[in-house]
Amino acid sequence: MIDINNIHSFSELVTAETYLENRRPKDETVTATDYLIVLCDEKILIVYDKRTDTCVLPQGEKMPMEVDASKMIHQITLPGSTHPIAKAVGIDELLSPDVIAKSIPLEDDALTYKWVGFREAYDMIALPLHVAAAKAKQLIHWEKTxxxxxxxxxxxxxxxxxxxxxxxxxxxxxxxISPAMIVLIYKKRPKDDPNYLHDKILLVQAKTFRKDFKGLVAGYVEVGETIEETVHREIKEETNLSIKNLKYFASQPWAYPSELMIGFTAEYDSGNLILQEEELLNGKFYRLDELPVVPKKISLARKLIDHYLTCKGEV
Ligand SMILES: [Zn+2]
Incomplete structure (x- = not known):
């Protein structure tokens, strides 16, 4: 069994993620419209099927537990659709799976309720269900605050x-929703070097990262700023660098707790790397063939890194 939380190199990470992706139920398995999303802080309730070693969200008309009348029941639609596929609720107490099964029994003995970490669930349930659950997580956070x-x-x-x-x-x-930018800063190899793997990208370790990996420069939009101004300001503040060729890449909702991440690529232009000590533990330009452990595929940071690798530096 591969432990995705105990990874020491980029290649180990890719191997572990490929294994998990092959194991995760495919998007087409999401056909029902009666999914139940039950969240308790950073945990989500799933149903584990030991025959197939796969997980789904609970399904049914009734929540698998008593729900306090003061709680909102959120109807969850997927982006681009108007039909709800799930009902969601945030509860305050982590009930034991056995107690939940007594309230709403599962169909057979091969199935069990389980609480799993929200990020961990990304590797376990079909992707559209995780998208729906991430939307629910943001609505529940809003309800609570x-x-x-x-x-x-x-x-x-x-x-x-x-x-x-x-x-x-x-x-x-x-x-x-709080908008925030994230940027992949690259340094091109010398023009006479044909190997794109000799390009370098800037990876930093923020003090807020929950685990030991290197990510990209990111930061919140301030009042009165355009998103492009945020990119230039945050890079200057956190790294002392100037950039050129700033290009929009993609955006992604980020339910930790409720951000819209807006991703860019940018080419290093000038300046010596001086890290902002209050926010960053370390950071440097890494060659593409010497990448350390980077964020997992759930993140826009990783989509930016994978994009740079896929297009061989022709961003
Ligand atoms: Zn008032």
Whole structure:
């Protein structure tokens, strides 16, 4: 069994991820519209099938536990669709799987309820279900952090699936998404060197990273800034570098707790690397054939790194 959390090189990471991807249920297995997303902080409830060694989300009309009447039940649609495929709730107490099974029994003995880490679930359930669960996670975070009016302190009431209103002053509040940029900075190899693997990319280890890996420079948009200005400012602040050829890559919702990551590539232009000590533990330009452990495939950081490798530096 490969332990994805105990990886020491980029090649080991790729091998482990390939194994997990082959094992994960395929997108086409998501055909039902009665999935149940039950979250408790950073844990999600899944159903494990020991015959096939695969996992799905619970399904059914009723939540597999008593749910406090004060909780919102969120209807979850996938991006691009208007039909809900799941109901979601955030609970405060991690009930034991045995107690849950007594409340709503599973169909047969091969199935068991399990609580797993939300990021871990990415490798276990079909991708559209993880996308739905990530959306639910953000809505539940909003629900938990917007119970009272930010203006007058009165308890709010839910008016729309994604809106609460203050009955006293009428302030309407929607789920709050924080935009943040993430950027892959590359240094091209000399023009007479044909091997693109000799290009270098800047990898840094932020103090906020939960594990020992190297990622990309990232940062939040400040009030009054364009996203491009954020990229230049954050790079300058965190690394002292100047960049050129800034190009948009893609964006991705990031449910930790509720961000929209906006990804770019940029070419190193000038400056000596001086890391901002308050935010970064270490960092340097790594050759593509000497990459350390980098973020997992769930992240936009990794999609940027994989993109650079796939297009052989022709970004
Ligand atoms: Zn109010």
């Amino acid at each position: 917007h119970r009272y009016c930010g203006h007058c302190g009165t308890k709010v009431v839910q008016v729309l699936p994604n809106m609460v209103r203050c009955p006293n002053c009428g302030l309407e509040t929607f789920p709050r």
